[in-house]
Amino acid sequence: MRYDDFRRSDDVEDRRDDSGGGFGGGGGGFGLPMGGGGLGIGTIIVLGLVGYAFGIDPRILIGGAEILTGGGSQAPSYQSDRPSSQAKRGAPTDEMGSMISGILGEIDDRWSEIFQASGQSYTGPKVVLFRNATNGGRCGRAESAMGPFYCPPDRTIFLDTAFFREVETRF
Secondary structure (H helix, E strand, C coil), rough: HHHHCCCCCCEEEECCCCCCCCCCCCCCCCCCCCCCCCCCCCHHHHHHHHHHHHHHCHHHHHHHHHHHHHHCCCCCCCCCCCCCCCCCEEECCHHHHHHHHHHHHHHHHHHHHHHHCCCCCCCCCCEEEECCCEEEECEEEEEEHHHHHEEEHCCEEEEHHHHHHHHHHHC
């Protein structure tokens, strides 16, 4: 079985050419979660320092702390982390993008067959390819340090291709 033979899925969004953004920006503020809170300034400062020390975006830590403390019934929204209008949709043509698109197409086809056999329909996930960091939709910011992850509310898999390259060269 070769991925070259698989149907290419069009449920792929390629953001690898986007800049990935930084720590906040346009729209004012520092791009921190704007949830209703419950976190004190001391907690926010400590989480910011921990994030800085370990190379983790503090917005992820603060957003997680808000969820744990019940600081809002919805996922935090992030300022200035909007998907790029430059993102390409459809099956990528480069080797890695083509492989991922082929594997996603095969997964969708197999699960569709399995669900159809039991009289149900299957809707597969979308995949977002990115480098370093991107908007992770309702799950916050997607970054290399997180590795591949799935965002259930958006039914989207986020794959950082730089992560795969690093794993390939380090191991």
